[in-house]
Amino acid sequence: MKLLFPTFEDIKTMYGWGSYTNEQIKWFVEKGAIDKEEYALITGEKYPEQSQA
Template sequence: MFPGFDNIKYFYDRRCYTNKQIKRFVELECITEEEYKKITGEEYPEQP
């Protein structure tokens, strides 16, 4: 699925994406919860 991990991380590192947007990429199945942590350095937020 596009965008993939490498593209998302590239733009996150350049402050183009917020953590909320990265969470959305997990919901869209572009990346996994583990990749979310690799990108943001934080655990994937639990659903309420």
């Protein structure tokens, strides 16, 4: 089920306020609220991919 709220702008704003950690932003990607590119725009880091080792 894809989350409809919060939106990208909501998440970005809250992250800027220090309300979310990178791990929490990753959770929003996993739930479909934002995509991997938006994760990078918000955090300034590439989305952490799971290693298949």
